[in-house]
Amino acid sequence: MTLQDARTPENGNGASGSSEPQIGWHKGYVSGSRPDLRVPVRRVHLTNGKDVTLYDTSGPYTDPHIDTDVRRGLAPLRENWIIARGDTEEYAGRPMRPEDDGLKHTSPRGGLKNLDAVFPGRPRQPRRGRDGAAVTQLAYAQRGEITAEMEYVAVRENVTPEFVRDEIAAGRAVLPSNINHPEIEPMIIGKNFLVKVNANIGNSAVTSSIEEEVEKMTWATRWGADTVMDLSTGRNIHTTREWVLRNSPVPIGTVPLYQALEKVDGKAEELTWEIYKDTVIEQAEQGVDYMTVHAGVLLRYVPLTARRKTGIVSRGGSIMAAWCLAHHKESFLYTHFEELCEILAAYDVTYSLGDGLRPGSIADANDEAQFAELRTLGELNTIAKRHGVQTMIEGPGHVPMHKIKENIDLQQEICEEAPFYTLGPLTTDIAPAYDHITSGIGAAMIAWWGTAMLCYVTPKEHLGLPDRDDVKTGVITYKIAAHAADLAKGHPGAQEWDDALSDARFEFRWEDQFNLALDPDTARAFHDQTLPAEPAKTAHFCSMCGPKFCSMKISQDIRREHGGDLAVDAEAGMAEKSAEFAAAGNRVYLPIAD
């Protein structure tokens, strides 16, 4: 297996590779109170001499001064912080087993690999809380401590460390940061911070490879993914995750149930607490930062889905429903929930309490099955918090616009303002191939009303596995939704970005418009399709209207002719101004040679 290809990827719908600096963006760092606390930012140097500083998720890959190598992994930024706290210990860890990579049945295709060589980089031993202590950001916050991670996100979000601590302590925000994933650049998820975006990657039994998944992770964070979920379900599931974790600057989420099901050959009824627990520990030792747990699917809720149009559409939800029915009892996720809390607390794995009964169609939105599960998630959230485990709550799904607000309002009430983490929601079912858009609409709205993180949906949703271009389109669409919500929430500083771009637009600074865009490559390419010549980049009009009809040009001329007086005195002296305007030639546009 070689991952060298990830260094020289084929270009997607952009012009740049995923491990090179982005043209027009400059990596900068903002320092905290200690020398090893350097928060990355994206700087855009404008042609008017000003700088715009933006949030940066792309990791060391876009820093020309850092030589990254996916075979070596990223530097463990947080390692010293974790060790310095003195409440964790290294230990031998659970041995890697063939079935962790789905190789139970020495198949002709697979064959046992050298398990020591799962990842060629720096050797490491897993770490856990000493004597089962909760080594979570929540536990620290509850004790009033401000960690380096909290200070890091405070710098990143332009708030005080105390505010970060208080939000985490109240359970209103999570800072997913497994002590076995020291490579991450800490980030925070909560309604009083910038809205975050998650991108899903993952191979499946049907297609794709480890190389592709690592590359998709890097590519997704380049365009703004704040976290990445590895939803792999095929072979090499353990090894793929190891490579992704060692190379990821953002928190990684998983659904441990998927791997556990692989270990019992896909037979849901053969799942046991022991197999599940073993899988959770395996993944926690690797460094998974948050795990989706469908512990709210209770036996008595399953019949509530029987008359639905699309039944149960969550993979985890349907697996647990099948288990509950087969055994006619509550799932091991629910009955062992407190034990699971203790495990997660020892690694600082964050719960993402899964909505196994979310609606999968407009017809099924906001039904009894969905809200019954939500109430159970509320109870589990309280238990998790008591154990010091950070918790967020997953939400739907498919919901028409007029039923969206009820979702966030109920969740916030029932779950004591725990961060809501929603998939879309899709606002209509009639547009397969455009579900990034059907869901981007719902995502923007629900984020405005308080959702803390949005799980992206790509154009391939319901149809196939997303490729590189789909990942980018999904991320950009969701960054739009997240930022539109930041604006609508009046998040401090959010509008500065829009203002900088609008100024550039009004002043015909084309290069600044491109570089300030969420996707400079495509903006530039679109402009060049119609007016490719370099002089067009400084032209005071564009191909849309041409010079005669350029409203911005005319506006500028009006402003130049009439100056600030326009605003100072709306009526007085206008006749005089009118005469001046005529004297100046009544020019409202620059003639072009035609």
Next chain:
Amino acid sequence: MTLQDARTPENGNGASGSSEPQIGWHKGYVSGSRPDLRVPVRRVHLTNGKDVTLYDTSGPYTDPHIDTDVRRGLAPLRENWIIARGDTEEYAGRPMRPEDDGLKHTSPRGGLKNLDAVFPGRPRQPRRGRDGAAVTQLAYAQRGEITAEMEYVAVRENVTPEFVRDEIAAGRAVLPSNINHPEIEPMIIGKNFLVKVNANIGNSAVTSSIEEEVEKMTWATRWGADTVMDLSTGRNIHTTREWVLRNSPVPIGTVPLYQALEKVDGKAEELTWEIYKDTVIEQAEQGVDYMTVHAGVLLRYVPLTARRKTGIVSRGGSIMAAWCLAHHKESFLYTHFEELCEILAAYDVTYSLGDGLRPGSIADANDEAQFAELRTLGELNTIAKRHGVQTMIEGPGHVPMHKIKENIDLQQEICEEAPFYTLGPLTTDIAPAYDHITSGIGAAMIAWWGTAMLCYVTPKEHLGLPDRDDVKTGVITYKIAAHAADLAKGHPGAQEWDDALSDARFEFRWEDQFNLALDPDTARAFHDQTLPAEPAKTAHFCSMCGPKFCSMKISQDIRREHGGDLAVDAEAGMAEKSAEFAAAGNRVYLPIAD
């Protein structure tokens, strides 16, 4: 000039040409009370034997039994209805002049063409209301008459003709239908009907041709555009419009000011009422169904834009503002408004009162300039209604989510519920190249709250002229927004479409999913990218999760095993069911050969 290319267009991002039937869609007709009233519908024949009937905007082009020819134009469906009313007369009409096509300066490139041969199809004379009578759908409705056009849209919208008449009479809906555009299939715009979508086309001084514009119109209506605006500003403006009108099954809108400005060589201050009026008559005789008129830009409002971030961004608005300042008086559009009403009434041209001072950036949303103009539009709406002229009101623009509702609420109040027709609004400025999405979000929301028609935005907005693919992407995005709004408004029948697609999804009827999609070609292509083989079209899973993790498959199995009992009795007998499930082999998925 040849337009034969339009018959065999290159494929865009879909698999079908714009003048051929769409694979998976079947043209049907629903009859009214008279034999010449046949309303087209799109029928999808499902593989389960059922039919789904959808609204169809694509015109005769997608009817395999009609042989269309862009050189001949479409059949004048409404001609007999118009003649039968007996209130109109044919007349010689205004002679075509060279400057109508921008050929004033016998340029080396242009040269005078044979003006009689502007369009090679059926010769026609313009028609107008006898003795200046108002021959508008509004005038008929106000008199209590139900026209053939009203019955047509009643069939189309599945409401009673009386309801249509009442909505038009109240000014809450418009039925744009110039008596000189008998080719259209009547449609209605109002908040109590399906939300409509407009697509802009038009050449500019910089690029594009007549052929391309006619082709874009056909292409846009194929994907669902309910009206098309021809915003041409370059040469051949008259001829382009003639070709578009004679071939368009949907109402055509224009901004006459653009052509008037061409006639005075782009010098705004040289515009006069006489030149403008002549242009309006020229276009009304050709058959333009609605015209954007920026009559609300008053002299005293211009200074209110001086401190804006992006000044005036409406082309028409900036031209009129320059005119007002140059002459230091109110514009001829405002001072001659009643005379303009009389002209429009004689052809049944609908007003689209333009928002010349709409915000062009997030920073400028909902400011005094914008709302001052809106109040003037409210006054003009009342005057227009008095003259029997159908009227809709244009809206912004760039508005963050939390400021959107104020726009529609104010407009509805000030303009006596006249149809609102908005451009987006864009909910953030940071994503050039994705403004179909930034605006699709705002469009869905404002339509939910009452906007009657949405003007699309393409990915090229702010960057260049849309090509064929951009037009399709813009239309599909806006059909999503419109339908999401129909759902949220609880429009009768809207959810049936989603339900049909969700049923197909749950039952793994892949071909039905594709054919029910807004864009079958892309949905099918995306599916085939991952699982190209024909058997995958009947597989009970897809490439996303593979068979083991297919929640719908598991859901189906649960339902099959546990039957309707699940819903009947949530608790009792579950243990028994559990035993049955185990006896049946506990199968939750079909094993695949692996």
